[in-house]
Amino acid sequence: xxxxxxxxxxxxxxxxxxxxxxxxxAEIGRELEKRRxxxxxxxxxxxxxxxxxxxxxxxxxxxxNYSLTPEGKKELKSSCKFFCxxxxxxxxxxxxxx
Amino acid sequence: xxxxxxxxxxxxxxxxxxxxxxxxxAEIGRELEKRRxxxxxxxxxxxxxxxxxxxxxxxxxxxxNYSLTPEGKKELKSSCKFFCxxxxxxxxxxxxxx
DNA sequence: TAGTATATATCGGATAACCAATACTACACA
DNA sequence: TGTGTAGTATTGGTTATCCGATATATACTA
Numbered sequence: 654x655x656x657x658x659x660x661x662x663x664x665x666x667x668x669x670x671x672x673x674x675x676x677x678x679a680e681i682g683r684e685l686e687k688r689r690x691x692x693x694x695x696x697x698x699x700x701x702x703x704x705x706x707x708x709x710x711x712x713x714x715x716x717x718n719y720s721l722t723p724e725g726k727k728e729l730k731s732s733c734k735f736f737c738x739x740x741x742x743x744x745x746x747x748x749x750x751x
Numbered sequence: 752x753x754x755x756x757x758x759x760x761x762x763x764x765x766x767x768x769x770x771x772x773x774x775x776x777a778e779i780g781r782e783l784e785k786r787r788x789x790x791x792x793x794x795x796x797x798x799x800x801x802x803x804x805x806x807x808x809x810x811x812x813x814x815x816n817y818s819l820t821p822e823g824k825k826e827l828k829s830s831c832k833f834f835c836x837x838x839x840x841x842x843x844x845x846x847x848x849x
Numbered sequence: 850t851a852g853t854a855t856a857t858a859t860c861g862g863a864t865a866a867c868c869a870a871t872a873c874t875a876c877a878c879a
Numbered sequence: 880t881g882t883g884t885a886g887t888a889t890t891g892g893t894t895a896t897c898c899g900a901t902a903t904a905t906a907c908t909a
């Protein structure tokens with residue numbers, strides 16, 4: 654996977670994952686590991702969460718569970734549209750790799 | 752689209768696009784414009800093509816038409832699998848943004 | 850021939866994205 | 880009280896990714 658590593662989807666994915674179920678940082682890490690194959694290092698995930706929080710897109714409760722703010726939901730929806738527009742033919746991709 | 756810009760998918764997209772139809776640089780640019788909304792600058796697309804060519808994934812004919820090499824096809828397939836694994840729930844995404 | 854539009858290409862740089870290493874915190878349990 | 884484990888967090892980078900500006904090539908047209 655030297656070429657086409659597709660960096661850059663991580664922040665979007667975090668929003669997407671949290672949007673489905675609010676969870677803590679470690680759980681997010683495990684969920685990302687399932688998808689990517691490798692577990693992101695703490696130095697990847699916590700700064701990303703911090704940034705999203707700073708932007709007001711996610712919030713954190715007393716149990717360190719992260720969830721989307723109303724703004725975060727809006728942003729997720731808009732990013733999702735963007736994503737689906739770029740990959741409008743993703744079903745073909747699914748078919749293509751069996 | 753400040754957050755979640757999703758940089759990093761471009762090279763993969765180029766492989767995907769060329770895999771469907773071989774075309775020249777300008778046509779690739781227009782295809783990307785359709786998907787992203789903005790047209791990538793020449794300084795984006797030609798270096799990317801150069802890099803892919805250098806890696807032996809694409810080749811260019813006398814009419815400057817780019818197409819996948821056998822290696823490129825393999826790489827596309829592998830990247831595609833990677834992509835589909837990361838976004839295994841992409842149908843939900845499609846539904847989510849109407 | 851000159852002029853215009855389109856396509857190709859390079860260069861230098863900005864910044865986003867990510868990671869490894871490290872340290873701190875909280876909690877269980879012996 | 881001490882030890883171990885899991886989770887949280889920061890720091891200091893490295894690198895990929897992409898863009899703006901600029902230049903060259905090609906080709907069509909007046």
